[in-house]
Amino acid sequence: MIRHIVANALTLMIVLLIGLGGVIAWGKQEFSTAGPLQEAICLRIEPGATLRAVTRSLEDQGALAHPSIFRMGAQYTERANQLRFGSYLLPAAASMDEILDVVTRGGASTCGSEVLYRVGIARADTIVRELDPATQRFLEVVSFDAGEEPPADYSTYTEQADLRYRITLAEGVTSWQVVDALNQAEFLAGEVAEIPAEGTLAPDSYEVQRGADRAELIAEMQARQSRILAEMWEGRAEGLPLSSPEEALILASIVEKETGLADERRQVASVFVNRLNQGMRLQTDPTVIYGITGGQGVLGRGIRQSELNAETPYNTYRIDGLPPTPIANPGRASIAAALDPDETPFIFFVADGTGGHAFAETLAEHNRNVARWREIEAQQPQAQ
Structure with a gap:
């Protein structure tokens, strides 16, 4: 009898163990x-x-x-x-x-909300956006210009412990514009003692924490630009009329301000390199404008004839060679264009009405391109 009970108990235990093993295997799966x-x-x-x-x-x-x-x-x-x-x-x-x-x-959050602070040529603005998991796209939920009073719902996002902050600098912003914008960013702390040298800040995206120090952020921007310039200078093309990385930065800033089209940068750079090689004046409006504004905002009007005739260090209609400093903070692509321009015969270019430029080798051809551009300009108010 006892032997029978023990046998049954062992059988039951084996069944239970088998069942438990099955449950564990199912759970693991x-x-x-x-x-x-x-x-x-x-x-x-x-x-x-x-x-x-x-x-x-x-x-x-x-x-x-x-x-x-x-x-x-x-x-x-x-x-x-x-x-x-x-x-x-x-x-x-x-x-x-x-x-x-x-x-x-661990590591950075991969979705949720982020504050995007954009420093642009004409203004700086704040955008709060959230990632839509289904589409993997960010959706704008709050936006306001720098210096404005933030909307009431902005605080509901800034209270989130995992809110990310990202600052982006547009290519071609001036150092004064960067410092002015950072001083208006309410989520940053500290002071910038002086305006950084023009051209030394890298237009890029910077992820920061709330309360980040402005001076430390500026130092990071300078370090990135220094690394980019050193890398590009090392691999520069032969025969360029540039004696130093600083001159390359000046030329790159002019290229940056002359065209917003990526596929035109090397052509535009070639025009200025050809002019420098031939001893021609650069005659570029953005340098004149920088001489007027000092990089503090946009001019907001056309250049006056008196300003084109004025003897200033930045008036490339009057001076030979490059201006004394960059006229903006150029991006990596413009630095690359200045140090490895296309090989072209062009020494002239003018806007062509499409957002790009018409290039020319001779003055006669250039004058025809200018005439076409004047016709386009004359028609623009009627189209509006």
């Missing part, structure tokens, strides 16, 4: 197999959030079919206490194992 998410979502984890709270949020958003397996998997893989606060993009069909990897790996 569910933990690593594709999840129920139909489309990508953005999961936000608050500072100090518990595993249970995160599990509940995932369940509410339809990311988990078996919340208990998710928690047990987190415990078993020793990731239950490694949650990192932030906003994270979870792809469609993400497995529980993949979700845990995303929310415990």
